[in-house]
Amino acid sequence: MKEILRAAFVIARRDFTAIIYSKAFIFFLLGPFFPVLVGIAAGSLGGQIAREAAQPVVGLAMTQSDSRKMTEARETLSANMGENYFTKIKIVGDAAQDKGKNPKDYLKKKEDNLSVVVTGTLAKPVVTGTKASVKRESAGIELLAAHALNPGAVKLTEAEADIVAETANSDKQLRTVTAQGGQILVFFLTMLLAGMVLSNLVEEKSNKIIEILAASIPMESVFLGKLFAMLGMALLGILVWTTIGGIGMQVTQGLPNFPTPAVGWPVFITLCFTYFIMAYLMLGALFLGIGAMAATVREVQTISMPVTMAQLINFFFASYALTKTGQPVEQFAAIFPFSSPFAMIGRAALEPTLWHHGVAIVGQLFFAILLLRLGVWLFKRNVMKSGNAGRIKDGGKRKLFGLIAVGG
Amino acid sequence: MYAIEAHGLVKQFDGFRAVDGVDLKVPVGSIYGILGPNGAGKTTMLRTLLGIIDPDAGVRTLLGSDRPITQSRNVGYLPEERGLYQSMRAVDTIAFMGALRGLSLKEGKEKGRALLEEAGLGYAADRQIRQLSKGMAQTVQLMGTIVHDPKLIVLDEPFSGLDALNQAKLEHMIRAQSKKGVTIIFSTHVIAHAERLCERIAIIARGKISFDGLVSEARDRLRPQVHLETETLDGAWRAALPADTRAEGHWWHFTLPETGVEPLLTALVEGKAGIKSLSIERPGLHDAFVAIAGESVAAEMDEPVAGETL
Numbered sequence: 001m002k003e004i005l006r007a008a009f010v011i012a013r014r015d016f017t018a019i020i021y022s023k024a025f026i027f028f029l030l031g032p033f034f035p036v037l038v039g040i041a042a043g044s045l046g047g048q049i050a051r052e053a054a055q056p057v058v059g060l061a062m063t064q065s066d067s068r069k070m071t072e073a074r075e076t077l078s079a080n081m082g083e084n085y086f087t088k089i090k091i092v093g094d095a096a097q098d099k100g101k102n103p104k105d106y107l108k109k110k111e112d113n114l115s116v117v118v119t120g121t122l123a124k125p126v127v128t129g130t131k132a133s134v135k136r137e138s139a140g141i142e143l144l145a146a147h148a149l150n151p152g153a154v155k156l157t158e159a160e161a162d163i164v165a166e167t168a169n170s171d172k173q174l175r176t177v178t179a180q181g182g183q184i185l186v187f188f189l190t191m192l193l194a195g196m197v198l199s200n201l202v203e204e205k206s207n208k209i210i211e212i213l214a215a216s217i218p219m220e221s222v223f224l225g226k227l228f229a230m231l232g233m234a235l236l237g238i239l240v241w242t243t244i245g246g247i248g249m250q251v252t253q254g255l256p257n258f259p260t261p262a263v264g265w266p267v268f269i270t271l272c273f274t275y276f277i278m279a280y281l282m283l284g285a286l287f288l289g290i291g292a293m294a295a296t297v298r299e300v301q302t303i304s305m306p307v308t309m310a311q312l313i314n315f316f317f318a319s320y321a322l323t324k325t326g327q328p329v330e331q332f333a334a335i336f337p338f339s340s341p342f343a344m345i346g347r348a349a350l351e352p353t354l355w356h357h358g359v360a361i362v363g364q365l366f367f368a369i370l371l372l373r374l375g376v377w378l379f380k381r382n383v384m385k386s387g388n389a390g391r392i393k394d395g396g397k398r399k400l401f402g403l404i405a406v407g408g
Numbered sequence: 409m410y411a412i413e414a415h416g417l418v419k420q421f422d423g424f425r426a427v428d429g430v431d432l433k434v435p436v437g438s439i440y441g442i443l444g445p446n447g448a449g450k451t452t453m454l455r456t457l458l459g460i461i462d463p464d465a466g467v468r469t470l471l472g473s474d475r476p477i478t479q480s481r482n483v484g485y486l487p488e489e490r491g492l493y494q495s496m497r498a499v500d501t502i503a504f505m506g507a508l509r510g511l512s513l514k515e516g517k518e519k520g521r522a523l524l525e526e527a528g529l530g531y532a533a534d535r536q537i538r539q540l541s542k543g544m545a546q547t548v549q550l551m552g553t554i555v556h557d558p559k560l561i562v563l564d565e566p567f568s569g570l571d572a573l574n575q576a577k578l579e580h581m582i583r584a585q586s587k588k589g590v591t592i593i594f595s596t597h598v599i600a601h602a603e604r605l606c607e608r609i610a611i612i613a614r615g616k617i618s619f620d621g622l623v624s625e626a627r628d629r630l631r632p633q634v635h636l637e638t639e640t641l642d643g644a645w646r647a648a649l650p651a652d653t654r655a656e657g658h659w660w661h662f663t664l665p666e667t668g669v670e671p672l673l674t675a676l677v678e679g680k681a682g683i684k685s686l687s688i689e690r691p692g693l694h695d696a697f698v699a700i701a702g703e704s705v706a707a708e709m710d711e712p713v714a715g716e717t718l
Contacts, residue, residue, distance in 0.1 A: 215458050
């Protein structure tokens, strides 16, 4: 075991150094910022579009006096209820001058962009518009008309605010947000890194260095070393990202306000970190097994696509299980090795029990070791064929992943 | 005492027996050649002996251990398919390969520099592998194979891809390591290399070993050839010529009889044959190889053409 770890360290050190001194590592570090930048750009663009898009307006075609009172009522009530509570209003006509004018004609004027038009009197306003628009605007118009008719009639009582972080009623629902946040973060990181481990091993095979490694040290060390190197790189990445993210949040004062998880923040973060390592080790070991069997990058892409999709389904399954705490589906998600880290992050956010996590981590570690051994076994079984070995009987055909005869 | 022993070794891929019941003994301190054409099973056999792949049947011990990987620190291996990290410096490559075999990086670098200096490549120690010529890169890999002072060096087709100068350097290195008591085993499909370097050889074809022993023993499988030139063409002396004699004008070619050349000489002199020339030619390893492995296998060997340097 000592020798396996020593040799794994040699591999990890080489891979880690090679990665962080490569230009590609800069792109790795910048990688997560691209979605953020895209998100900001998209949000900004969306906001711009939303601002520029014509907002619905309630048109007033009452008498000048009634229209003015309605406008004043909106200003008064908006002070208490918020600017966005009432739809914007615009005086589009004068009942005294527009006698006999069909209210529908006001709605046809495109530049006004009216959703409804109000005619009639304060005592009996008439709202003209589509069914949905009328339904949406009527209550607001009635409130404004009531206030306009008798400004003292509608008086809001000011309540004293006593803010708490959470309530029993909303805890679970809010904590689900925390759980989902943790799951998404861990999933994203895991997929990113496991794919890189796979590429790394395939590159090693195409470099033909793998044979030197296989002759010098146990294959377990090669696999472990590669996993550790990527993990080290991930930790470095996380350090950089969190530092930059932290600075960004300080600058923008945009610290997200996630509800406190059931196990508390320090334990939750520790568990998220541990489950990230476990999820990464399992998926990385699986991908290494695939990489060990695949002879070309094309083969790797062929097989890694379905595995990635399967992992995505697995993630959605764990997310779905969040809403079914204690039910068989959630228990299965917590036990099934590949979904277990994500399901357990959910549990950490929703339930304070800790011993479940100890059992889950041991189980996940055991499964990761099992996968690693399986990968080594497959490697020794299917790889390192030289010359014509294994080809003559199949008429010179090569076997994809040692299973399906392909090519000539 | 054997550095490598194998009994009934079998390795098959998808039903094809790449190694088929191999028995092998490589004495400690010897230079041992494995001769066979491409696809004979040399590489698979070496990989199985080194523990890179596990045999399907049979047993093998490497430096006394049936778990070859545990002897990793005492073994140096140069695979047939050369591979190095292209962005790594030459000296770091040697140190890395040493570190895989248990050497500290510091010691590996020191020894790497010394080895490169010795090989006249000291100036390239800090260059990346991608900046080196193919021959230089192969030399670096060879340095990485011996940097940790192994007891056993395994070289798979070490001469392939090397120019004449580097082939000579490699031969020199093999002899130098052998003088230090290191056991060297290498595979080749060029008989001349084995003939010049090896004390012992194994001949392998289609996964089976057809000969394992001293080079001299392989040669001794064939009787020496006698080439005789006489002044006369006929006489009583002709009765003394062996049954397999082939005549070419005044020349007579035949296999040296079991009784030796003396009785024949007596008959030639007494019969007044007039001996103009007589030579006894010991068979070369190539002839022995043809005799042992057969014409068809020998035809598959890529012997160097005339004028090609070795």
